[in-house]
Amino acid sequence: MSWETVIGLETHVQLSTKTKLFSRASTAFGASPNTNVNLIDCGLPGVLPSVNKEAFYKAIRFGMAVGAQINQTSIFDRKNYFYADLPKGYQITQMDLPIVIGGSIEIIIDELTKTINITRAHLEEDAGKSIHDEFEGFSAIDLNRAGTPLLEIVSEPEISNAKEAVAYMKAMHQLVTFLDVSDGNMAQGSLRCDANVSIRKKGDKELGTRTEIKNINSFKFIEKAINFEIKRQIKILENGEKVVQETRLYDSSKDETRPMRSKEFANDYRYFPEPDLLPVIISDEEIQKIRDEFPELPKEKEIRYQQEYGLTAYDAQIIASSKSMADFFETALQKTKNYTLLSNWLIGEISAYLNKQQIEINESKLSADKVAMLINRIDDQTISGKIGKSIFEEMCTNGSSPDEIIKSQGLEQISDDGAIEEIILTVINENPTQVEAYLAGKDKLFGFFVGQVMKLTEGKANPKAVNSILKDKLK
């Protein structure tokens, strides 16, 4: 029997607003528990929400980028359920009139483009966090996250396998970071998804029974969780049994999904329009302002990098594909004119280092200013490229500035012809046999002499000068 997988993703994007969706408490990550919490966030009796328009602007920016319809009048609804980290006993969300309807995202799989349609995207507040394993016999609640704005983006069930799901999430990550809608930090939960997975016989029109895998927060886990779930469901169907519609959790330590307690999905959320908030109306002027201030997207950057800075198509595409890399490049080129060398370094040495460390450039100790300085020192021949690499290693570990490293370790390149000539003469005098062989026609020995000079200067001799003086002396 041949099976077909149908996947729809609900992506939760934490919007990078300074304050919460309905209160003016900070959204900063990593504060001590219950410090980014005000009267509204802890749901005290008598408090009322008031809308943070900034969250709307970001949601609209997302909607525009995916070619969606923007509802200039949108309303909030209450989703009622009890949980200890949900202070009001309801979540304020958007049910009937979400801010964004429709749109689509393109993903590329094996060099083929596929369009995934978006059903809708709505604004809602996040809940707090329950901590069950830190205090013996007690659960603790941290409300710092309560009220943080989320944009929930619902895709159509048009994703066919785990690879496509990952590509979709990567495209989503790229989009929300370039739009400055979210920091996209998956480890901190700024971007996470629920995957609805179902299986049907190939060619069937009707969808199979789906399960929902909740709260997946890395590209790797998305792939693994979905693949596990596909296999599990196919096995059930091949045994002639039925898939149970349920909510499941992915356990990365065991690489499996398992059902959440049945209570969790037996909820009737009793949605109704939030009476504490009027419909939110976005004016034409506000829409125009968002349009006017629209950030540059990867495709536009790619073209600009080639036209303005003479980057190759390949280099421009790589640098423009990541928001943090593009930001780094654009900051660094304020401080250096050798764009090609900068882009070579970003794609070569720097990318290699980041890949090895599995981090983004903004999470490293590298600063754009210091990398530009390194490029300038190579460019003005203060140091050689080779010395540059060893300086770079030091920059990565302790974040120090190239000039400091050069100065403290005396790494300036020797470009003074007299000094180089002296060293070359020493090398010639000390290696008469090799000189004889070279002059007899063994050209390959030229490299040997260069090596000797570099050894004596600890690699600091200007290679160009060494080459030309050496050639002269060995005539």
Add this chain to the structure above:
Amino acid sequence: MSIQFKSIADLREMLDDKSISASELIQESLELAKKYKELNCFVTMNEEFSVKKANAIDVNKKTSSRLSGIPLAQKDLFCTEGLRTTCSSKILSNFIPPYTATAVKKLEDAGSITIGKTNMDEFAMGSSNETSFFGNVHNPWKKGYVPGGSSGGSAAAVAAGIVPAATGTDTGGSIRQPAAHCGITGLKPTYGRISRWGMIAFASSLDQAGPLARTAEDCAILLNTMSGHDAKDTTSLNSNVPDFLENINQPIDGLKIGLIKEFNLSDLDSQVQARFEESKKAYEKLGAQFIEVSLPNISASVPTYYSIAPAECSSNLSRFDGVRFGHRAESTDDLNDLYIKSRSEGFGDEVKRRILIGTYALSAGYYDAYYKKAQQVRRLIKNDFDNAFQSVDALMTPTSPNTAFKFGSKGTQNPVELYLEDLFTISSNLAGLPAISIPHGQVNSLPVGLQLIGNFLREDQLLNAAHIFQKNSDYHLAKPNLGDF
């Protein structure tokens, strides 16, 4: 000279001509509260702070504000910083808010002094003040009789002359009906006229704060201070607040008053009916014209209200879960058990009944039939009012079909009996319109109230019409005999 039964305007004069100091005034008000403790108007007194504030006012001698030094009582669902706020519920019996409601803050910033928090129906759910965790409030006019509700403590405190005025809230008649039963004046402003920030919610789309006082003039003084847009309540109206006191004396010659055809007053107690007829004549004598108007959907008000209000309440009261504040049950097995026990122990029967009704009305499969349908009918009722106000300036009805009744005599077997108490008051909450209740005599020695409903934001017209009536009658000057207390 005793301060009992004095209006704000009277007390202002006494303070200004130095026949009394703020400290003496507050002291006397506090003593009256103690003297009539048996009325059970107050849940919590604010004695120490009141005395301090009065002393400070006497020392400063800055009395630029009309309310400076005036004692007031606040319904116990307005959050007051550092002063226990219970909503007359066990579940909040230990709750001390860290902030003050905007309406109260405005009154206090104007120099008034909160001497205490008044008893009420639990979470404002009731029309007799009998659902309070802190016991019944007696009607000052007759011991063992209800003061009305839910702002029963506020109404009784004003009627007994302990304070000249008090705050209340009105979701379906909770200011007007107790004002009527206690023989005082009560105003429910336009929805959104006064900020709801810090007012513990019963039904968010219907709740509105307002004043209870001895006169329409005093209601205007309080309304002037309490009104206005508040950034913390985005449903509060961003419209101009006129000086309600300034226009209160306009002649009402030519005022067009509508009588609602669908309210068949001949079904009412004949004496209540007779009072109404007499007040109608009084208004005619003052130059008003009466026109019959039809509001075809108004008879659906009570069922509409009892679908919407419980639905909103069921959600609003979810935050009382024993986790962050309020009553928490002891020795519970798990989170669910904590919820069930804390809420079962903390809420009274009427609150539980409404949470159940509301939860049902919002449930999957019932939402369309109840909540959504009710919202559609609400819109029709509002349209009816809009139509009526094309041809009239105000509408007149009795405030309540009856006078105050005996403790335990209504609604104990059948709650709907008590819900019908709100027949005349509920529709203005559904439509968001202002309405006032003024005393207009007595039936069997118990006060009867007359209601005027105004157009959107036209509290000025209502206060004007009520004030002119009071200038030409003395019903509002009648005082209860408090000998039994």
